[in-house]
Amino acid sequence: MASSVSQLSESTRRTATMSESRAPGLRAQSVYRALRRAIIEQALKPGMKLPEDSIGEQLGVSRTLVREAFGRLAIEGLVELKPNKGASVAYPTLEEARDVFDVRRGLERLVAETLAGRLTNAQAAELEAHVLLEEKAHGQDGPESIRLSGEFHIKLAEMTGNALLLRYVQESSSRCSLILAIYGRPHSSECAVSEHRQLIEALRQGDAARATDLMDHHLRSVVTRALLSPRVERDIRDVLAPYALSEGLTPS
Ligand SMILES: [Zn+2]
Numbered sequence: 238m239a240s241s242v243s244q245l246s247e248s249t250r251r252t253a254t255m256s257e258s259r260a261p262g263l264r265a266q267s268v269y270r271a272l273r274r275a276i277i278e279q280a281l282k283p284g285m286k287l288p289e290d291s292i293g294e295q296l297g298v299s300r301t302l303v304r305e306a307f308g309r310l311a312i313e314g315l316v317e318l319k320p321n322k323g324a325s326v327a328y329p330t331l332e333e334a335r336d337v338f339d340v341r342r343g344l345e346r347l348v349a350e351t352l353a354g355r356l357t358n359a360q361a362a363e364l365e366a367h368v369l370l371e372e373k374a375h376g377q378d379g380p381e382s383i384r385l386s387g388e389f390h391i392k393l394a395e396m397t398g399n400a401l402l403l404r405y406v407q408e409s410s411s412r413c414s415l416i417l418a419i420y421g422r423p424h425s426s427e428c429a430v431s432e433h434r435q436l437i438e439a440l441r442q443g444d445a446a447r448a449t450d451l452m453d454h455h456l457r458s459v460v461t462r463a464l465l466s467p468r469v470e471r472d473i474r475d476v477l478a479p480y481a482l483s484e485g486l487t488p489s
Pocket residue numbers: 386389390428429433455
């Protein structure tokens with residue numbers, strides 16, 4: 238029980254402690270954000286049980302606030318709530334995963350179309366600076382790199398100034414992170430940084446067709462890497478593990 242909670246990162250715990258002095262509304266927001274980050278950074282694994290009491294203790298908040306956060310995370314598809322069974326980190330099926338990626342691609346094509354030719358110099362500079370951070374983190378620190386990859390896409394959505402589009406992009410990208418945690422291969426959650434650069438360039442040039450194509454291609458390649466690539470060699474061991482165990486067979 239305690240193991241899931243002990244995996245909340247140090248920074249996540251700090252966020253929660255700092256939030257104690259704030260108003261209840263802000264504290265609820267902090268709990269939600271701490272849990273959301275722990276799920277997206279894959280510290281809390283898909284399918285993992287989320288006991289209200291120990292999470293509340295660990296974050297120093299009431300169970301009511303924890304439940305409230307679960308409710309929001311459930312709407313976003315990150316947490317599953319089952320009557321009498323409590324909450325757990327969601328575990329989408331492969332079929333659901335493909336649907337999520339399709340929706341995300343559609344949304345982000347719209348982001349690219351909206352931004353083409355409309356990026357200010359300050360926005361372009363902000364994106365360039367972000368890509369530099371991504372380059373530094375690439376391949377070194379899994380969670381950091383995954384977070385930065387996601388943030389690039391959120392930044393773009395923010396820059397459209399369309400609040401609804403931003404909300405949908407945020408939600409679909411959170412779901413994608415969870416899906417990649419389940420079905421992705423190591424590092425498949427990271428974006429190709431060179432593709433982010435190309436995208437910024439197309440947006441600056443105001444080439445909407447190229448920008449949407451690049452975005453489409455970019456997100457498709459994440460799916461291809463993570464979900465559609467031949468994973469048989471790796472998967473067969475997972476598939477056979479319980480059968481081997483029940484027969485008393487051990488891997489050589
Ligand atoms: Zn990307």
